[in-house]
Amino acid sequence: MSASEIVTTPGSVEGIRVERVITRGVFALDGGEWEVDNNIWLVGNDDEVLVIDAAHEAEPVIEAIDGRTVRAIVLTHGHNDHINASGELAKATGAPRWIHPDDRMLWDAEFGDTPPDGDLADGQIIEVGGLPLTVLHTPGHSPGGVCLHSPDLAVLFSGDTLFHGGPGATGRSFSDFDTIVASITDRLLTLPGETLVLTGHGDSTTIGEEAPDRQKWIDEHDD
Numbered sequence: 001m002s003a004s005e006i007v008t009t010p011g012s013v014e015g016i017r018v019e020r021v022i023t024r025g026v027f028a029l030d031g032g033e034w035e036v037d038n039n040i041w042l043v044g045n046d047d048e049v050l051v052i053d054a055a056h057e058a059e060p061v062i063e064a065i066d067g068r069t070v071r072a073i074v075l076t077h078g079h080n081d082h083i084n085a086s087g088e089l090a091k092a093t094g095a096p097r098w099i100h101p102d103d104r105m106l107w108d109a110e111f112g113d114t115p116p117d118g119d120l121a122d123g124q125i126i127e128v129g130g131l132p133l134t135v136l137h138t139p140g141h142s143p144g145g146v147c148l149h150s151p152d153l154a155v156l157f158s159g160d161t162l163f164h165g166g167p168g169a170t171g172r173s174f175s176d177f178d179t180i181v182a183s184i185t186d187r188l189l190t191l192p193g194e195t196l197v198l199t200g201h202g203d204s205t206t207i208g209e210e211a212p213d214r215q216k217w218i219d220e221h222d223d
């Protein structure tokens with residue numbers, strides 16, 4: 001849908017850049033369908049790149065990759081709108097697809113008998129272009145939801161765990177509000193306030209902008 005856009009990050013590491021591609025398609029779960037715009041994030045240097053989520057269309061992502069080696073396609077969770085272009089993208093780039101095993105039932109609903117190429121685990125370090133990113137397991141939106149944190153860039157790729165305006169949705173199957181609030185409280189709000197939160201949908205935010213609203217999310221919650 002759109003060309004890629006380079007994101008300014010609070011921290012910087014020589015040669016490393018973060019880019020966003022936005023694609024549009026359908027999120028389907030529990031028999032419902034919703035049209036959604038998704039953010040796909042690329043982090044890397046001129047030689048290699050990590051792709052975070054693979055939503056709806058491979059073509060604009062392949063364009064943004066621009067011939068670089070794809071270290072991996074990291075899937076923040078198993079909802080179809082975050083993984084449905086990953087097959088085509090993996091085929092085009094030769095990159096492995098990694099997802100947390102607790103979202104395997106969501107993966108299987110999309111890809112059937114074709115397994116992912118690897119598991120994500122809490123605390124795992126993924127390196128791209130010399131930049132380490134830490135996997136944070138943040139269940140709640142889905143059981144196997146993860147975020148990726150780069151202390152060097154002061155960036156958190158939050159998937160659908162934390163948005164501009166609060167936690168991801170927890171009204172559908174395999175979701176739980178108390179679990180997502182615990183994940184956000186224990187794993188995300190403990191990061192430095194300047195941390196830029198690059199989300200799975202919509203606008204970016206920061207930890208410092210979201211943290212004061214924690215009690216409000218709980219008070220206003222009505223799933």
Ligand SMILES: [Fe+2]
Nearest residue numbers: 077079141160
């Ligand atoms: Fe989701």
